[in-house]
Every structure is written in C-alpha cells, then in structure tokens.
Amino acid sequence: MSANASTNDRILDAAERLFAEEGFHATSLRQITQAADANLAAVNYHFGSKQALLLAVFRRRLDALNQARLERLDHVLDAADPPVLEDILKAFVFPAMALTHGRHHEGQRFMRILMRAFADQDEQLHRALSAEYAHVMRRFADAIATALPGTEPVHLRRQLDFLVGALTHTMAESELEDAESIASDLVRFTAAGLRGTVQPIARSGARRAMEIAR
Amino acid sequence: MSANASTNDRILDAAERLFAEEGFHATSLRQITQAADANLAAVNYHFGSKQALLLAVFRRRLDALNQARLERLDHVLDAADPPVLEDILKAFVFPAMALTHGRHHEGQRFMRILMRAFADQDEQLHRALSAEYAHVMRRFADAIATALPGTEPVHLRRQLDFLVGALTHTMAESELEDAESIASDLVRFTAAGLRGTVQPIARSGARRAMEIAR
DNA sequence: GTCTATACAGTGATAGAC
DNA sequence: GTCTATCACTGTATAGAC
Numbered sequence A, B: 001m002s003a004n005a006s007t008n009d010r011i012l013d014a015a016e017r018l019f020a021e022e023g024f025h026a027t028s029l030r031q032i033t034q035a036a037d038a039n040l041a042a043v044n045y046h047f048g049s050k051q052a053l054l055l056a057v058f059r060r061r062l063d064a065l066n067q068a069r070l071e072r073l074d075h076v077l078d079a080a081d082p083p084v085l086e087d088i089l090k091a092f093v094f095p096a097m098a099l100t101h102g103r104h105h106e107g108q109r110f111m112r113i114l115m116r117a118f119a120d121q122d123e124q125l126h127r128a129l130s131a132e133y134a135h136v137m138r139r140f141a142d143a144i145a146t147a148l149p150g151t152e153p154v155h156l157r158r159q160l161d162f163l164v165g166a167l168t169h170t171m172a173e174s175e176l177e178d179a180e181s182i183a184s185d186l187v188r189f190t191a192a193g194l195r196g197t198v199q200p201i202a203r204s205g206a207r208r209a210m211e212i213a214r
Numbered sequence C: 001g002t003c004t005a006t007a008c009a010g011t012g013a014t015a016g017a018c
Numbered sequence D: 001g002t003c004t005a006t007c008a009c010t011g012t013a014t015a016g017a018c
Helices: A007-022 A029-035 A040-046 A050-079 A085-101 A105-119 A123-132 A134-147 A153-173 A179-196 A205-213 B007-022 B029-035 B040-046 B050-079 B085-101 B105-119 B123-132 B134-147 B153-173 B179-196 B205-213
Strands: none
Touching (some): A007 A029, A085 A134, A123 A134, A153 B179, A179 B179, B007 B040, B029 B040, B085 B134, B085 B153, B085 B179, B153 B179
C-alpha cells in the first residue's frame, strides 16, 4: 500500500512509525528516508526540515481528530437544548481515546508522540498547533457555557486546559488496556469539577433575565 | 558563587540554566562545559551521559519539591482529623507553583524543562522519576482517601493522575502572571471532581464497620 | 518539479595520555 | 581526576541530473 503512495506520503508514514517507535530525536532522517525508499534530501525538499516533518505528521492526525470531535459535538448540540454536559465532554475525550485504540496500531503509537512532543521541543511546533486548533477549543468552551449557564469564561478556558492536560497525560501514561473505563472516569471527573466550580457572573441584567426565563 | 562550587555543581548549574533557556537538545555539551568552566569530557566523567545529566538536574529540583510537599502534607494531617480535602490538594499543588515563581528565576525556567522532558525523550528518564517519587503519590492518595472515606483506590490513583496532568500542563502553558489564581482554580476544580465522583466501595464488612465507627 | 549525490559544520561519546 | 584527540554520526544545504 505504501509502495504505490507518493514519496511525500511514504515519508510521512515512515516518519510517524519511527517517531513513535524510537522517539523523535532518536530517529534520524537517514532511517526515515531509507524506510520510505527515498533519498535523504527528499525530506528537506518536501517538508523543509525535520521539525517541519514532525509538524506535518501531527497535522495529519490532529485534523482528523478535531474534525471527529466537532462532528460529534454537533450531534450533541442537535440532540438536546440545553445540551448535556457529559455528552459535550465525551465528544472531546472519546475521539482522542479512539484514536489511540483504533484497530490500526498506528493510532496508539501516534498518541505517544503527541504527548511527548506536545510539551517537548521547540516552542514553535507547540504554538503552531495550539493556534491551529484554537477554534475547536472555543467551540467546546461555548458549548459548555451553554450547558452550564452562569460560567465565567476565563475560568472555563482554564478548566478546559485542565482537561487537556489530564487527557494527554493519561493517554500517554496509561497502559491502554482499560482505556474506555479511564475515559469515562475522566468525563465524570471533569463534569463534577466543572459543576462544582461554576463561578456565577456578577448579577447583571442578562443573568437575571436568564433566571427569569428558566 | 558558582565560581567556588565544585565542577560537579558548576556543571549542574550551567546545564539547568541552558536546558531551560535553549531546550535540552538545542544545548550542546560544549556550551555547558564552557559555561561551567570545565572540560568537555567532564560531563561524561561525572554524569555518564547527557541524558544522565538531565536526570541529575531534575532530581535536584524534584527532591526539594517533593520534600516540601510532604512536609506541608504532614502539617495538614496534624491540623485536622479527618483532614480537609482542599488542604491536601494545596499541599500538592502550591509547592509546585512556588517552585516556578520563587524569587529565583531559575525555578520558573526549571518547570518548563520539567514539563517538556516529562513527556519527551527516552522512556527511561520518565520511568526512573515516576518510580522515584511513587511514594509521594501514594502518601497523597492515602491522605485523600482519609478525607473522602469510601473512595475506591483504583479510581483515586487515576484521579491523581488527572491532577498531575492538569498541573504540569497548566504550569508549562500559563503565562505565569496569575499563577496563584490558577493554582486556586485547580485545587477547587480537583476537589469538586473528587467529591463528585466518589465511588463508594461495594458494601462490605469493612465499609459497614466504618460507618458505624463514625 | 522531483530527485540525487555529495559536502559541511557540529554533535555526543570514548580511549588513552598525563 | 582531568584533558586532548578522535570517532562515527547527525541535520542541513546545494549543485546538478532527470
């Protein structure tokens, strides 16, 4: 299958596999190009640098992940109004878990790179990805605000960061046997954390109107 | 001050500073030894490898951090019986935050390396540190179980992992201006998460005895 | 455009002299 | 203990072939 693929794709596939198996820095471009049946210089030609190659590997997976999240979120928002908090959180957590435990072993590998490189490295990659998927975070924050009216936006963004941290850490850490059970725990934990720390905004006209409307 | 220190310490100081400023892989042993006024081969002589040097840098800080955590935990457990959940969580979170925002700028730098290398790299460093400080995690898990009787141990360990993930992610991410406010949010969030997801153990003799004893 | 061969400066590590 | 010299290897850049 990868034999017929373009050089670009063969390099991406080989890089993802090797990064996950050996680690980013432990993998040399010579290993990658050899596995991809390409010339050493092909990496710099197609991607610019080793760092940029890593970014491309990420993007391919994260695009799919975040699209799956948003689609699931849409379904949740269509199903109930106001939406159920737990369902929103599941829409965020479960596609990530599915990625690591799909039938393709690649996904499982991938999340280890994700977790590792999410923190590691050059600041650039991290900031690039954060900015690229900021709109996903905002859509989830908005949805949660709908499910939990009266939430202070600043605190909500922070708490979403708590969730992201817990999720990535757990996924990279756990032995991945009982991933579904862990995901459920995380959703329950986060829902309780959010419900328990709702910061009602200072009483304003809008807030009072909302109370009346209920 | 570092002029009178031993070669070993001068290397550690220089390495910590440079790792934090430039990143681990971006820092060469030649830079470190030059800054430490030592010979290139001194690193391998004193520490064995660049990786082992990083581990030594970590250990020096984490020993202090976890000792501070445990001391504060002791005070909490002495102050009230059963202890207050929030106080236990503060004992875990605040020393970490203080480390990043101490008057010494080193601390702030350090936490960025921590977060980065905690995920990155060789599995070895990560596992080594996890094992080394596992007893700290257990003491906190035990304390929380005391504050929230009826908690299922398995879920508690998981939730502590949620806290660790959220903490490291947030510390590495946040702009560190309002660290204290973030730390408070995290404690409140985690406390709510824990209280909201207490999994009472299946009613057994032990459980019933506990209820009677109260 | 796509790919290749080759060169280059810099890396971590090590063996052996002092 | 410390230092010098040296090694194999790295990511990157470029000139030129198809």
